[in-house]
Amino acid sequence: MQYAAVKDVLAGQYSAGETVTVRGWVRTRRDSKAGISFVNVHDGSCFDAIQAVVPSDLDNYSSEVQKLTTGCSVAVTGTVAASAGQGQDFELQASSVHVYGWVEDPDTYPMAPKRHSMEYLREFAHLRPRTNVAGAVTRVRHCLAQAVHRFFHQHGYYWISTPIITTSDAEGAGELFRVSTLDMQNLPKDDKGQVDYSQDFFGKEAFLTVSGQLNVEAFASSLSKVYTFGPTFRAENSNTSRHLAEFWMIEPEVAFADLNDVAKLAEDMLKFVFKAVLDERADDMAFFAERIDKQAISRLQHVIDNDFVHMDYTDAIEVLQNCGKQFDYPVAWGVDLQSEHERYLAEEHVGAPVILKNYPRDIKAFYMRQNDDGKTVAAMDVLAPGIGEIIGGSAREERLDLLDKRLREMDLPAEEYSWYRDLRRYGSVPHAGFGLGFERLVAYVTGMTNIRDVIPYPRSPKNADF
Ligand code: 4AD
Numbered sequence: 002m003q004y005a006a007v008k009d010v011l012a013g014q015y016s017a018g019e020t021v022t023v024r025g026w027v028r029t030r031r032d033s034k035a036g037i038s039f040v041n042v043h044d045g046s047c048f049d050a051i052q053a054v055v056p057s058d059l060d061n062y063s064s065e066v067q068k069l070t071t072g073c074s075v076a077v078t079g080t081v082a083a084s085a086g087q088g089q090d091f092e093l094q095a096s097s098v099h100v101y102g103w104v105e106d107p108d109t110y111p112m113a114p115k116r117h118s119m120e121y122l123r124e125f126a127h128l129r130p131r132t133n134v135a136g137a138v139t140r141v142r143h144c145l146a147q148a149v150h151r152f153f154h155q156h157g158y159y160w161i162s163t164p165i166i167t168t169s170d171a172e173g174a175g176e177l178f179r180v181s182t183l184d185m186q187n188l189p190k191d192d193k194g195q196v197d198y199s200q201d202f203f204g205k206e207a208f209l210t211v212s213g214q215l216n217v218e219a220f221a222s223s224l225s226k227v228y229t230f231g232p233t234f235r236a237e238n239s240n241t242s243r244h245l246a247e248f249w250m251i252e253p254e255v256a257f258a259d260l261n262d263v264a265k266l267a268e269d270m271l272k273f274v275f276k277a278v279l280d281e282r283a284d285d286m287a288f289f290a291e292r293i294d295k296q297a298i299s300r301l302q303h304v305i306d307n308d309f310v311h312m313d314y315t316d317a318i319e320v321l322q323n324c325g326k327q328f329d330y331p332v333a334w335g336v337d338l339q340s341e342h343e344r345y346l347a348e349e350h351v352g353a354p355v356i357l358k359n360y361p362r363d364i365k366a367f368y369m370r371q372n373d374d375g376k377t378v379a380a381m382d383v384l385a386p387g388i389g390e391i392i393g394g395s396a397r398e399e400r401l402d403l404l405d406k407r408l409r410e411m412d413l414p415a416e417e418y419s420w421y422r423d424l425r426r427y428g429s430v431p432h433a434g435f436g437l438g439f440e441r442l443v444a445y446v447t448g449m450t451n452i453r454d455v456i457p458y459p460r461s462p463k464n465a466d467f
Contacts, residue, residue, distance in 0.1 A: 006046040006047075017082055037054055071114045126467040162231065166180050167216075170417075259433055309353075310351045344388075369398060388441055395435070
């Protein structure tokens with residue numbers, strides 16, 4: 002038995018006349034009056050299904066082949082033949098069809114072959130991988146992840162696995178999920194009536210990480226160019242189309258780099274991964290351009306072909322104030338930009354991703370490097386049309402006295418950050434990095450409008466099923 006992936010047969014890797022067996026799931030079946038059936042089988046190896054032409058003289062033709070419905074799992078053995086059908090060069094002339102599994106009650110099969118809404122599909126996170134859209138998202142997501150690793154590897158970065166369980170709040174924003182083995186019904190209390198976490202598994206309060214940055218900074222302080230790529234968790238109660246409670250983040254950290262260096266790194270990385278997806282997933286991208294977002298391909302090509310626009314936060318505020326548009330949230334120097342502002346800047350003002358830099362100190366995290374003006378920090382966000390912020394980054398405060406001052410001002414306990422402070426005490430160097438939200442990247446690339454549809458199992462407020 003020569004097993005073949007659908008993509009290889011369709012790509013012409015087998016010669017006409019060769020016998021192969023394809024295993025997968027039925028996408029559609031059509032019976033012709035002439036007594037043959039056309040069974041389209043997909044196996045996830047590419048967007049397209051292969052057409053198997055099944056003659057009526059097979060033993061199980063009427064008992065099984067003619068009963069095949071969408072979702073049945075099969076092995077089709079046949080000879081590869083040039084196809085007269087539109088849109089494909091090869092098909093299989095079947096000599097046997099083996100059915101692995103039937104679809105019970107096809108009329109109530111939740112993934113019946115019709116267009117389902119994204120909301121409906123979310124209710125079936127375990128079955129939606131069978132749909133064209135989820136298959137395409139999955140392959141593009143994989144391609145992007147591989148391209149990210151390839152980019153950093155080729156540029157001399159080491160991948161650091163940072164911890165998922167931690168006792169530090171890397172962003173100092175308090176959006177933490179607690180990890181505990183204490184008995185919730187019977188929590189141990191100290192003299193002041195507070196929960197006594199010294200009796201907990203780790204001997205103190207522990208959380209799921211919100212970012213690997215602080216840990217990866219320690220490795221940048223020795224290996225120079227590093228990155229982390231892993232899951233991160235935020236207990237922010239944001240029920241929006243761009244927030245998840247569990248998302249993946251790519252965080253490079255570069256010793257001896259400043260803000261402009263990492264802005265350039267972000268631009269180079271995005272161009273690299275966009276090019277990879279256009280080269281390697283042309284089939285899926287064509288589907289997104291046809292069914293989800295007409296600009297899916299041209300938008301990426303535009304980014305690849307043009308330099309990123311840089312803009313200072315202060316100038317962006319002026320643009321927003323003078324653009325004549327009514328925003329729900331008022332704009333003034335010092336405010337944190339809302340999604341409507343970010344979208345305006347990227348979509349309408351620039352028409353492409355834009356890098357905003359030098360934000361007011363008071364709206365940013367404690368670790369960001371202070372600029373000489375005393376008001377702003379060397380922070381950047383990359384804003385993308387249709388989605389808003391996809392990257393947040395900064396130069397890090399490498400001067401211990403200024404870091405300590407910031408911790409005090411923000412009421413953050415210096416002792417909790419003592420190991421982080423050590424990096425400034427022993428051979429401190431200027432350094433910078435950023436975090437790219439992986440699902441926001443996948444959403445931007447595919448044109449999918451809800452971030453919950455670009456991660457296999459989305460986690461959001463009141464939703465951790467499957
Ligand atoms: O801007 P953020 O909070 O930055 C950090 O966590 C830094 N420690 C990164 C660094 O400098 N190493 O988050 C970075 C990115 C955002 O731009 C966004 O793309 C994504 O992470 N992100 C989310 N994605 C999905 N759901 C959420 N709730 C997200 N919060 C942030």
